[in-house]
Amino acid sequence: LTESFQGKGLLLQQAPPSSRPSTGPASGDPMWVLRRGRHLACPAFVSGAAALSCWGGNVPMHKCEASISPEMHAELLQLRSGEAEMRRKWEEEEGGWHKLPPRAWPAVQPKPDELGALKAKAMQQQMEAASATPATLCAAQERAEQAAFDLATCLTFNNIDPTDGLRRFRALAEGGNVDAMVAVGTVLLEGIGCESDEAAVSEGLDWMRAASEREHPQALYELGCLHYLGRYLPADEGAACALFEAAARKEHTSALFMVGEALLNGEGCAVDGARAVRLFHEAAQRGHRMARQYITTFLDDDAVQHGTKLSPQALAQRHAEKLPVMPAASEHFAVFRGDGEPVSLSDLVDGAAECDVVLLGECHDDRVAHELERYVLTSLAARRASCTLSLEMFERDTQLVLDEYLAGLIREEDLLQDARPWANYASDYRPLVEFAKDVGLRVVAANAPRRYVGAVGRRSQTTAEDLWPSASFRLLPPLPLPTPSKMYLKHLHEDPAVVRTDQLGFEPTPAANGGDSIGASDEARCPYIGLAAREGLEAPMLLWDSAMAMAIAEALDQTPGTIVVHVCGSFHCEKRVGVVEQLEHFRRPAPPAKQCVVVMYPEMDCHKFVQERHGGTADFVVLTDASLSRSHDYMKDVDSVEPPPGH
Secondary structure (H helix, E strand, O other): OHHHHHHHOOOOOOOOHHHOOOOOOOOOOOHHHHHOHHHOOOOOOOOHHHHHHHOOOOOOOOOOOOOOOHHHHHHHHHHHOOHHHHHHHHHHHHOOHHHOOOOOOOOOOOOHHHHHHHHHHHHHHHHHHHOOOOOOHHHHHHHHHHHHHHHHHHHHHOOOOHHHHHHHHHHHHHOOOHHHHHHHHHHHHHOOOOOOOHHHHHHHHHHHHHHHHOOOHHHHHHHHHHHHHOOOOOOOHHHHHHHHHHHHHOOOHHHHHHHHHHHHHOOOOOOOHHHHHHHHHHHHHOOOHHHHHHHHHHHHHHHHHOOOOOOHHHHHHHHHHOOOOOOOOOOOEEEEEOOOOEEOHHHHHHHHHOOOEEEEEEOOOOHHHHHHHHHHHHHHHHHOOOEEEEEEEEEHHHHHHHHHHHOOOOOHHHHHHHOOOOOOHHHHHHHHHHHHHHHOOEEEEEEOOHHHHHHHHHOHHHHOHHHOOHHHHHHOOOOOOOOOOHHHHHHHHHOOOEEEHHHHOOOOOOOHHHOOOHHHOHHHHOOEEEHHHOHHHHHHHHHHHHHHHHHHHHHHHHOOOOEEEEEEEHHHOHHHOOHHHHHHHHHOOOOOOOEEEEEEEEEOOOOOOOHHHHOOOOOEEEEEEOOOOOOOOOOOOOOOOOOOOOO
16 A cells, blocks of 8 residues: 555655664663674673663564464463554654653653753752751652762763763762662673773762662673673573563563563573463563564464454554554645634544445545545544445345455455446546455445445435345345435435546437437437426436435444445535435434445645535545546547536
8 A cells, every 4th residue: 555655746745764763662762782682792881771782773673483382372362362452552752752751761751951950959859958957858859869869871872971970870879879879880781981991880880780789670680681691691591581670570561571471481580472472461561672573473473373354444454554654634635624724634534434335435546545445445444343345336136246355255256247337437436346355344335336336326216125026135125215305315416526427327318399309419428417497317326326325224234333434426415415305304213323434536626625625525536636647538439529517
């Protein structure tokens, strides 16, 4: 889908590579490097919090390839029910990965431009502590220590004055501040602003041990990293695992991951895949990016190895992850609310996701509209537990053929032959059907069979129930058809909508008073007919809309909670008449379905909303670039005749 968007260049611009993470661990998350540390050319500094510095965009990410044991399979099954929501949540959160601090610790990392304020705050807190009463002394001293620690952090880890920062950290550590003990150890072992000579390393280890004896989780984790890597401490997987376990008991996120890694591979402990999955999941829920990659990889491998079928929503989320980043504005389309307020495509998707039915009204040869339909369908299928695609472009008597194709029982050649898709199916509607097939969405052939619409067009009385064989009723809405509203009739007769006579199955009719037949007139040679000029279209149009509304109503009844995305010509849903009106009728006595109407109109100036023409036509109005070439030439098989206005 991304390639299609980029190739056509109509809607979107892909975010530059530098703005998205390449494969690898999260910022401030050294576990991947630590696990692969024995195979990397690591620099001299070895602090766990600094190990990420070993990683760069050119380092290949390790891919977890563990076989899924029965015990792991049992644990993963427990995640399946919430898998789709879990993946969606993680994907949303990963969008802000670049906002993470460059280090995993300390938790608070002031920016360089905060230095002046930090100095003032540290001085103020120190003065308040000096003048505090016995009752407030303890709290005042804690505030003073935290302010001093934040100032030292800013000086050190922003490389403003690491020497002064180390001096301030050491003063706090000597006073018993455990965080400062870890900070001194980190600075000395990493050589931040100083040489990591033997004396510095020895002092750094002493401070780390002192903090670990007080069960500081970061100190426990750092010492575990040193044992794991065999740097400054003997390589000892057992000791590393014990230290990681101690930090994990303190809910240290990275330690949870490292214990899981040890359990998965039997490094310093016995193999326990089930517990490893639990720990990876706990770390992932806390935001650990590599743990999230492990869990999603496990789930994917489990689906293959144990035949666990992913839900359509989970599969759709994989497609949604590949959607290009939407620009704030596009040259080729603009989105508005029905009152003309400019909004984004994300606003449209957010609004649509809350509804039961989303009607996407298009001009059938609008390239931009077709791309947007794919984007919206993918986004909605990724958000909702159940999604159904409904298409005007397939007639109800072809549903079996469509179902057989979606189930993989017949070839696409068979579908094209027996399902009678529209002439522009390959370019415009095949991507929707193939997406549905790939993720497992149901596709509804919603339109009334052409032979019935044509029969009603030729003789409106054929909507009488007693004229049809009983076997025809399964393909028709209940007869007689609902009485259309005044708004429906006004829209039908006054709006400049057009349809094709060959789609309706009409035949040329004789002209009155012995004149030429319509078949010999300019109007007959044109494949478009203005509705205001053909009163006989009232009955077939009503059948058309009723059949689609009935198909949507049946889809809602068959799958409670599903969201139905119905693609049709804009005339069938604009102004909330047509299918929208008929659906309300067929839903009775059930509660009315919440419908979101989206219409897409090609305009030469797609950024200009004209209230008289566009206002009130839908919940969302998308104006597309009419200067682009059409996706299909409906005129190629007929004489060159200008279509009526409104096409």
